Amino acid sequence: MKIFIDGKYYDEKNAKISVFDHGLLYGDGVFEGIRAYHGRVFKLKEHIDRLYCSAKAILLDIPLSRQAMTRAVIDACRQNRVRNGYIRLLVTRGIGTLGLNPNRCKRPSVIVIAGKIQLYPPALYARGMEIVTVPTTRNLVNAVNPAIKSLNYLNNILAKIEANIAGVEEAIMLNAEGFVAECTGDNLFIVRQRQLLTPPLSAGALYGITRGTVIDLAREADLNVAEATLTRYDLYNADECFLTGTGAEIIPVVKIDGRAIGSGKPGPLTRQLTDQYHALTRITGEPIR
Ligand code: PXG
Numbered sequence: 001m002k003i004f005i006d007g008k009y010y011d012e013k014n015a016k017i018s019v020f021d022h023g024l025l026y027g028d029g030v031f032e033g034i035r036a037y038h039g040r041v042f043k044l045k046e047h048i049d050r051l052y053c054s055a056k057a058i059l060l061d062i063p064l065s066r067q068a069m070t071r072a073v074i075d076a077c078r079q080n081r082v083r084n085g086y087i088r089l090l091v092t093r094g095i096g097t098l099g100l101n102p103n104r105c106k107r108p109s110v111i112v113i114a115g116k117i118q119l120y121p122p123a124l125y126a127r128g129m130e131i132v133t134v135p136t137t138r139n140l141v142n143a144v145n146p147a148i149k150s151l152n153y154l155n156n157i158l159a160k161i162e163a164n165i166a167g168v169e170e171a172i173m174l175n176a177e178g179f180v181a182e183c184t185g186d187n188l189f190i191v192r193q194r195q196l197l198t199p200p201l202s203a204g205a206l207y208g209i210t211r212g213t214v215i216d217l218a219r220e221a222d223l224n225v226a227e228a229t230l231t232r233y234d235l236y237n238a239d240e241c242f243l244t245g246t247g248a249e250i251i252p253v254v255k256i257d258g259r260a261i262g263s264g265k266p267g268p269l270t271r272q273l274t275d276q277y278h279a280l281t282r283i284t285g286e287p288i289r
Pocket of ligand 1: 210
């Protein structure tokens with residue numbers, strides 16, 4: 001695998017960053033996780049836009065234009081002959097001194113890794129997954145806003161560890177007010193009386209690209225979609241529940257905190273949206289050439 005770092009390609013064993021990079025020292029930086037399907041990069045513009053929004057929020061000046069960044073992602077796929085895969089795009093604050101001050105960092109670093117994706121086990125898609133709510137609360141929007149896809153994911157990692165301890169693969173995180181925000185790496189939807197509901201960004205959700213795609217697909221199919229503040233009670237009494245993310249795509253949830261959701265099997269709208277999503281990945285995206 002050849003990895004792009006600041007305009008040059010390095011093979012895996014030489015792809016290194018400095019121990020003085022503030023991305024490592026302080027988690028100071030932003031990232032994206034992007035998929036390629038059938039020789040095309042899916043929703044690339046949306047991911048690039050979100051990357052620049054995350055960077056803006058932390059006053060990080062990305063040293064590449066959006067066009068050059070788009071080119072770098074496509075080129076990294078081409079160099080690695082990735083047609084179906086996963087692209088991790090990172091911008092770190094760059095090399096500085098020991099000490100928080102980002103002013104000491106002269107130039108942010110841009111890293112593009114184009115490789116394979118680690119997915120949930122296929123059986124979970126067929127049967128649906130069981131998840132739990134966990135004690136670690138979503139970051140406050142007034143602290144490190146969870147809308148920023150920053151390199152500091154420790155809050156989510158703690159929640160993921162709590163899910164692992166409970167013997168499940170994902171955790172539902174609540175915000176400080178006790179409303180549902182999202183999962184550690186996936187957004188959450190429920191279906192109630194044929195209406196799709198998902199927490200608003202103000203509840204502490206990430207502006208998920210898959211979430212946005214699912215909302216568009218649902219509207220195309222004449223389904224009613226709304227953002228809603230949801231409690232655990234709403235989840236337990238939903239007809240269906242599913243998670244969305246670049247990695248997960250759409251994965252059904254059939255049990256939450258020991259309560260079976262709906263019939264206890266993946267629901268019909270979850271299946272319908274999954275089919276629509278897969279159809280879209282077959283026909284759209286930025287060609288890798
Ligand atoms: N919530 C959080 C906290 C995320 O980090 C999503 C929701 C889903 O957003 P998208 O835009 O992907 O629909 C994410 C995305 C990984 C990995 O390597 C993480 C994400 C996506 C893909 C891979 O763990 N997070």
